[in-house]
């Protein structure tokens with residue numbers, strides 16, 4: 001088991017910088033998720049831990065050793081890929097035992113370990129089959145079991161669940177988290193799916209692509225609650241949460257903003273700006289009760305009825321707003337006029353110039 005630490009790491013392919021000034025520490029035994037849109041460098045960062053992508057500047061440490069130039073075989077890591085790379089002509093048992101066999105393990109010992117790990121991942125009754133006869137989820141478990149057998153200090157996962165259907169993904173997510181609790185090993189898990197990041201990580205590193213003009217990739221590193229409830233900047237505010245956070249730029253007048261006829265006094269750091277970006281998550285906007293004329297006026301533009309709750313898109317003079325409410329009574333009809341209010345306790349403020357959170 002080992003910690004992994006990046007200190008001011010840069011990674012370039014040819015002249016193109018892909019990762020810049022990355023400082024990030026994965027503590028021993030921690031489950032860290034790297035999340036961000038396609039091309040932000042998630043796989044590259046993961047591969048640099050494995051020794052499959054070269055660190056071009058700064059230091060990368062595993063445990064207390066600088067590993068920038070270490071051979072992949074010296075790094076004590078196991079990687080689980082999106083494509084499972086199983087031997088198609090071998091049974092599941094042979095696939096699992098292969099690594100132990102080439103390292104000269106005894107037959108009976110290998111059999112015992114293979115049976116043990118198969119039980120851990122729920123494959124005991126599949127050991128005689130070849131990979132072609134397994135479902136995607138079962139193949140995924142074989143790949144996971146193979147990584148477990150290596151007993152590495154650090155597990156690396158690159159979008160391991162993206163080939164699975166929704167129901168199975170949820171089940172496998174829970175299994176990987178449970179597995180992490182049992183093993184207590186450090187794990188670095190790459191996904192572009194923010195729900196996966198939120199539900200699995202002890203901490204989440206939100207990454208942005210340099211190609212989009214960002215000076216560095218790491219936008220925020222924190223717990224799921226940090227990135228959801230206290231996004232450090234607009235990028236994280238937009239990326240984490242579904243449906244997305246509502247964001248609107250409003251002029252600051254007399255240390256306050258007006259949301260329709262709702263006045264919201266600003267804290268001093270925001271009050272001195274000329275304009276401020278107001279963010280509010282869909283679950284915090286509220287439709288005003290009939291007869292209460294506070295908030296912003298709009299009309300119902302789209303309704304998603306999920307049974308227990310509904311997601312409304314409201315058309316307003318400030319653009320569309322998305323609101324999420326637990327169902328109580330009737331679903332509003334299209335074009336129905338409504339008023340809705342901001343919840344002052346859950347407002348996020350951002351500086352339009354720096355795009356940073358104002359606290």
Ligand SMILES: Nc1ncnc2c1ncn2[C@@H]1O[C@H](COP(=O)(O)OP(=O)(O)OP(=O)(O)O)[C@@H](O)[C@H]1O
Nearest residue numbers: 013014018036037038039040041042043044045192
């Ligand atoms: N070996 C390589 N040579 C040149 N460019 C590369 C190489 N590997 C990756 N890149 C580039 O680096 C950038 C980051 O790629 P990376 O695979 O790390 O992104 P990612 O965040 O994993 O994206 P995705 O979600 O699509 O998997 C991309 O622009 C990609 O084209």
Ligand SMILES: [Mg+2]
Nearest residue numbers: 042043044158
């Ligand atoms: Mg990738």
